[in-house]
Amino acid sequence: MLKQEDGKWLLSAPVADEDVMQLKAGERVFISGKIYTGRDAAHKRLIEALNRGEASPFDLQGQIIYYVGPSPTKPGQAIGACGPTTSYRMDAYAPLLIEKGLKVMIGKGMRAQTVKDAMTKHKAAYLAATGGAGALLAKAVKEARVIAYDDLGPEAIRELVVENLPAIVINDVFGADLYEMGVKAYRLAV
Amino acid sequence: MAIREIDTSLLRDAIASMAVEINHTLPADVERALIDAKSREVSPQGLQVLDELIENAGIAKEGVFPLCQDTGFAVVFLEVGQDVHFLGANLKEAIEEGIRKGYKEGYLRKSICHPFTRKNTSDNTPAVIHTEIVPGDRVKLTLVAKGGGSENMSRVTMLAPSDGWEGVKRFVVKRAEEAGSNPCPPIIVGVGIGGTFEKAALLAKKALLRNVGEPSADPEVARMEQELFEAINALGVGPQGLGGRVTALGVLVEMMPCHIASLPVAVNIQCHSARHKSVVI
Numbered sequence A: 001m002l003k004q005e006d007g008k009w010l011l012s013a014p015v016a017d018e019d020v021m022q023l024k025a026g027e028r029v030f031i032s033g034k035i036y037t038g039r040d041a042a043h044k045r046l047i048e049a050l051n052r053g054e055a056s057p058f059d060l061q062g063q064i065i066y067y068v069g070p071s072p073t074k075p076g077q078a079i080g081a082c083g084p085t086t087s088y089r090m091d092a093y094a095p096l097l098i099e100k101g102l103k104v105m106i107g108k109g110m111r112a113q114t115v116k117d118a119m120t121k122h123k124a125a126y127l128a129a130t131g132g133a134g135a136l137l138a139k140a141v142k143e144a145r146v147i148a149y150d151d152l153g154p155e156a157i158r159e160l161v162v163e164n165l166p167a168i169v170i171n172d173v174f175g176a177d178l179y180e181m182g183v184k185a186y187r188l189a190v
Numbered sequence B: 001m002a003i004r005e006i007d008t009s010l011l012r013d014a015i016a017s018m019a020v021e022i023n024h025t026l027p028a029d030v031e032r033a034l035i036d037a038k039s040r041e042v043s044p045q046g047l048q049v050l051d052e053l054i055e056n057a058g059i060a061k062e063g064v065f066p067l068c069q070d071t072g073f074a075v076v077f078l079e080v081g082q083d084v085h086f087l088g089a090n091l092k093e094a095i096e097e098g099i100r101k102g103y104k105e106g107y108l109r110k111s112i113c114h115p116f117t118r119k120n121t122s123d124n125t126p127a128v129i130h131t132e133i134v135p136g137d138r139v140k141l142t143l144v145a146k147g148g149g150s151e152n153m154s155r156v157t158m159l160a161p162s163d164g165w166e167g168v169k170r171f172v173v174k175r176a177e178e179a180g181s182n183p184c185p186p187i188i189v190g191v192g193i194g195g196t197f198e199k200a201a202l203l204a205k206k207a208l209l210r211n212v213g214e215p216s217a218d219p220e221v222a223r224m225e226q227e228l229f230e231a232i233n234a235l236g237v238g239p240q241g242l243g244g245r246v247t248a249l250g251v252l253v254e255m256m257p258c259h260i261a262s263l264p265v266a267v268n269i270q271c272h273s274a275r276h277k278s279v280v281i
Helices: A017-022 A040-051 A094-099 A113-122 A134-138 A150-155 A178-186 B008-022 B028-040 B044-061 B091-105 B161-179 B197-207 B219-233
Strands: A002-005 A008-011 A028-037 A064-066 A104-107 A125-128 A141-148 A157-171 B004-007 B073-081 B084-087 B128-134 B139-146 B155-159 B187-195 B248-258 B263-270 B275-280
Touching (some): A094 A113, A113 A157, A134 B044, A157 A178, B004 B008, B008 B073, B008 B091, B008 B139, B028 B248, B073 B091, B155 B161, B161 B187, B161 B219, B187 B197, B197 B248
Parallel strands (some): A008 A028, A064 A104, A104 A125
Antiparallel strands (some): A141 A157, B073 B139, B139 B275, B155 B263, B187 B263
């Protein structure tokens, strides 16, 4: 669900096609509610399970995945530091997840053309959170629990409950790429 | 000169406490560089990112959350005085015990795994340890917590001597451009020029131990640093790659002679979370 409140875009799962259509590259978005974590090893295992015809440990339809491997949770805290990891390592896996209904990915760094094409075709968006702001982003996480692949430690799939997790739209369904736009706007002739 | 005996448990304990400290406290030079960068940045998105990173450093300093969830590969530089005799557990074991202790008790992420099975070693060891024997009876111990995202963007190349400075500059600037948003800019760029294939990489990593904003003492190298700094910041990548003038907080170059056939160059990219500290025992 996507709504605008006091000029701020507020996003929560489940995300519909028409929500994604409104997310334009460069927009700041605040995410609340349930989202799922997954990075390298979890993606590999998830895709292998899907390819064997098994179900995903969580319903992918309309879902938001955050590429993160948090640091261990201290007693009394919801989570450890939890900034985004670099997204290109998930490029090999992302198109299948998008095809299966995944709507939003949160990470940092550039995506492959195959992922951008899948986003355009199946209506999904790629957002970035601030890389290296793991302590600041931890404040937006209210609950965290491992729901699959516990043996992967920091790479296990977690269900997070977040409140106003800040992100910015990098790739939208219209093919715009904020990273390319940014460089174009600020590059100096040398 | 008399032999000085040092029990390796001192190194173990120093490593354990440094592991926790560096993951919660941004070095003063880096924090200053982030604040100074605000005066150079013109992009609103870039300024917002710089503010977030300064705020993040403030939160981490309270000691509850580390600066970044990637608490790094433990890279240790040891400068051992030749008049030192170590007692107790063997040196490597003592250092790795310090890593185990610091990463466990400090709730730091264990990020080291088998290259193919990807099975985590679960205690953030082994460490990468570089040892150098130097004059004197002291031990200088440096711990770096090196993040994977920026390390992945690093490269070594063997240029031809005819490529010269222009070739080196092209390679370094192109690396920062291609790395783009991936290594969490603003970055610090460590450059090693000369030596051999592996020495260039080591020089690049050692360059990253220097203070950001302090040019090399060698005027020739300082000029190179300035030229690379200007060229990288003209790329437009900006904080987090969202566009802007602050792509790099600093460029640090180390140079040494090389073979008459070679011109080795290494670029070690460091994210803004440049976590390292040294102690002398």
